[in-house]
Amino acid sequence: MIKLLNRPLKVFTLYALVILACSIPVYYFIAEYIWLSELDEHNRTVSGQLKESLLSQSPTDSLLEQNIAFWNKLQPVSDLKFVPTVKPDSIYTSLRKNKYIDEEEEKDRFRGLVSYVSIRDKNLQVTVESNVEETHETIIAITIITILFFILLFTGFVFLNRRISAGLWKPFYNTLDTVKAFELNKQEEVQFSQTNIIEFAELNASLEKLISKDIAVFREQKEFTENASHELQTPLAIIQSKLDLLMQSELSSEQSRLIEDTEKALGRISRINRNLLLLAKIGNNQFASTETIDLNALIEEQAGMLSDHLFTKKIILERDPEEVVEVNANRILVESMISNLLTNSIRHTASDGQIFIKLSSQSLMVINSGTTPLEKEKMFKRFSSLSSGVQGTGLGLSIVQQICRRYSWEVTYEFENGHHQFTVVF
Amino acid sequence: MKILIIEDEKALAESMATYLSAEQYFCEFAETFDDAMYKAETFHYDCILLDLMLPGGDGMKILEALKADNKEDGVIIISAKGALEDKIRGLQIGADDYLSKPFHLPELAARIHSLIRRKSFGNNNLFRQNELTIDLLAKTVTVNDAKVVLTKKEYELLLYFISNKNRVVSKTALAEHLSGDVAGILDNYDFLYAHIKNLKKKLTEAGADNYLKTIYGTGYKWQS
Incomplete structure (x- = not known):
């Protein structure tokens, strides 16, 4: 399960990722194209200037050869040499070690222009080279920048999403809280907060x-x-x-x-x-009147009414009536709750068994000896615990639960060390 | 003894009258509110059995009218609602007892018996049957002038039997009289057998005849 707003966030993020990833080669090809055409232009300019200078500065063949040798010595990046025939201009790209930048192990890339010029029946080949950024370096640079932008974009998305979520969805969450708090049992109409959406x-x-x-x-x-x-x-x-x-x-x-x-x-x-x-x-919310009830006295009274049945089944009932425990509730309901709990435990205790009643200011526990645990989920449901031949009403524990619900008490069942244990937490 | 049965269910009213007539009670009927109001205000009854839901009005008003007239008739409310508020209100206004439907006829007889006994203090607080005497006021039992000590429950059983004498009382009615719903829920009548056995034994050992007969399969009958 994901939050509603996280779903578009995910899609948007994926979309941005794909677009940005696609942009990497595009940027690369554009950069490379601009680079190379710019360099070719540069090479052509240099080559043109060189040819022009050579023509003007070399009036004799010997001076021309001297200039060429001198130039080749001074400018190893370019190369002038005599060739037998003139060919059309050509462009090349080569990779080789750059001896001037020795800290780099890798080879550098060069872009060169080979052109020809004829000076007085001699054909001269003019090669001009420029260093170009290597392909992988360009790609790495573009990728790093793209990733940075992606991170920026993503954090922006998350941040904006939070802002929108908090603001835009507030009425929705208000409604949700109201619905969550609603209890059919209480029979109270709900009031949703106003919204202009x-x-x-x-x-x-x-x-x-x-x-x-x-x-x-x-x-x-x-x-x-x-x-x-x-x-x-x-x-x-x-x-x-x-x-x-x-x-x-x-x-x-x-x-x-x-x-x-x-x-x-x-x-x-x-x-x-x-x-x-x-x-x-x-x-139906009857039995509205409440009074302060001494639970010890009430249990004493209820146990007294059941003494005949305890006696016939030879069940020993133990209580610890030390503390004074009082609750504020309807007498009939509390009587009914205790009577149902006690009757239930008598019914499910074998002859010669034991029942303990533990009462404290926090809780009332009715514990009786038994052999197999009862089904927790079903026991408080109406008619669920009824098996054939049993004379119970199948409603006793539902009544206990209903009464507990009325006073926001909690009734639970546990089976521990061969004892059924019903606890009512006040 | 005159009893007014205010009950719109004819079948139920007839059952009550049939059962009660064995005890020399003379029963009259009222099925509607107006009829009931007229009879209750005009005549005197030892006991009025009052159903609260009547065609034509609320039975509680009849009770209020009786009390306003300072009439001494005993009133037992018999209600299908079983609502605690009704019970409390009824008893506050001045009803003597409250019985919710459904009920056992012997239980009704016992309540009426107890009510009439309470109403006629002094002149009628001794029950005599040959050698057996029960002082209803002092709650003591004597056989040939010798006191028989009974437990509370044995005494309650004895009273129940004498208010239903010569009639069969089922063990479920007896068990419910002694311990309410619990007896039925636990489906165990052993405690009842034990109490009855003890009661019988105490009475016969003191020299009384065995008036309490066991009716096979159904229950018990006190013979006089």
Whole structure:
């Protein structure tokens, strides 16, 4: 994943790199062309001047030969010699060692002009040479300069990109932060910051519409759950009452068994329905009133209510009620949370097992002995932990989680050294 | 004893009346708000079972009217909403008890029994059955004038049985009475069997007849 603005940056940089790389040979050929034509011109000038001087300064053949010898001695770069025939002018380039610049091991490049002149039936070949910059040196110089410009260009791109990113995209990041902070559960409409950029304003408007629609649908759905649960209570009550009446008649053992099974299933539906109703109500932000609750006392009370079940399963419950721990919350909800955690741990502890409750001002831990770890991801989901034959509602831990969410507490599960460990961090 | 059942669900109202009639309660019905208001204000009942959601009005208003008239009728709210706010408000206005749907009929009978007993202090706080006497005020049990010491739960069970005498009470109803939803969730009734066994044993050892019969597959029945 890359940032949006880095993508054009990458493309632009690559494009600049290609163009600049292509420019290297172009620059080279242009420079070389200018160089050589300039030198050829220079050579032609020198050669012309030489010929002219020779003609004017050499009235006799002996003086001409003397001048030529003298010139050849003084100017080794050029060369004058007699040849039998006159040929058209020619240009050459040669590489050889330059004895005047001895620090250089390499050969130097020379550009020469060979021309001819006839002086009194004698044909003279005039060669004039100039030193030319070597090809590779030109290329290296151009390349270095190109690279420097590329670096300049790249840093410029990065810098400009940052500036643009910070300024231009600010409204986008504002919107993003708002959307990130949005929680459907809280049922609060969102407010995006104002922007005068058309695209972002459109984005904000669409998001606002989408979110308010979501909120409405979510609210409707929650109200539906609550209403549906309400509506189910009366028919359930009717079935229960009819069963209670049916039990009063003379029954065969087969009929009794049928009634017993029916009653168990009915009990389960009623519990699930009650818990769904509770979940819906927590979700609909009911139970708003809060009070200061002494957690030790509350745990004592809840554990007392469960003492029968602890006793029958021979489970030892240990607590460390040293510290006074108080929380500010709704009593019904905290009761429900603790009762669900305790019931859950009793259910999953084998007979003769142990349950520890550790309470501190930061957290409440319910630890019970077990054999295999439970599935962390699924356990707090509604109905996910229900296996066949288990009489639970599959909603207990969802309720715990929902209550924790309400008060911004965090509930986690760990399995350590053969112990299930539920922690609520306040 | 006269009971007014304010409930718009006919099937449920009939079930309640059928179950309660075995206890020599005489039941009258009201299905609408106006009918309920008229009956509650005109006659005297030992107990009014009040559903809050009625065609034509809010049941809470009937409760308010009763209290405004200083009527002494006992009121048990029976609501499908199960909302805590309703419960608190109802009890604040002056309801005596609150039962949320769905409920076991024996639970309803026990609540009514307890309510009527509380309302008629003094003249009716002794329950007698042959050699067995229960002092409902002092919460003591005697068999042939010898005191039987019961635990809190055994005593609660005994009260539950005598308020549902001669009727079969299922073990789920009993378990829920003692420990709420937990019994069902844990699917374990061993604690109930233990309490009932102890109760039976204490009563028979003190010399009482075995009035508590086990009904195979369904539950228990207190015979008088």
